[in-house]
Amino acid sequence: MFKRIDHIEIIPTDFERSIRFYTDVLGFTVRQQMTVAAAPLEEIAYLALGDTVLELMRVKDPTLTALEPWGTGYRMMALEVDDMDAALAYLAGKGVTPSWGPVALGPSKRAEIRDCDGFPIELRQW
Known part of the structure; x- marks a missing residue:
């Protein structure tokens, strides 16, 4: 379905x-x-x-909404990356730095960045 x-x-x-x-x-x-x-x-x-x-x-006339990181509702989208270190190095070259992480979660790695409006985007290496 x-x-x-x-x-x-x-x-x-x-x-x-x-x-x-x-x-x-x-x-x-x-x-x-x-x-x-x-x-x-x-x-x-x-x-x-x-x-x-x-x-x-x-x-x-879009209105800004308050972003509460642990509030209910939509939190973020996640992008899978092949290599977290390479992805973060690439992003740093574009002026984008992690807002959180990277951290190891068992066999995976996770970090977060923000888009140009501050919306969170998770990066995940499995």
Whole structure:
């Protein structure tokens, strides 16, 4: 019945800046970008990484929501990496430093970074 997570939606404060972060830094590709006439929604960009899709939504006058790291609700998305040390070195070259970790969790490693709006992204090496 249920097959997979189809996509994750993010409403950024700066639509174009977020597209650049996810494509230039994290390697997503723009699958589709379109104008939408459904106020307050103005534009959508579907960004793909492997078989995962991120939907960035440009809305008129987005409001900032408080991010409580241990509050209920959506917490973060996670990206699997081949080599944590290599991924963190690459990100450092792009000006992105871990906000937490890396730490070993048994046979895996985990770290967290933040996107250009401060949204958390987990990095996981299995």
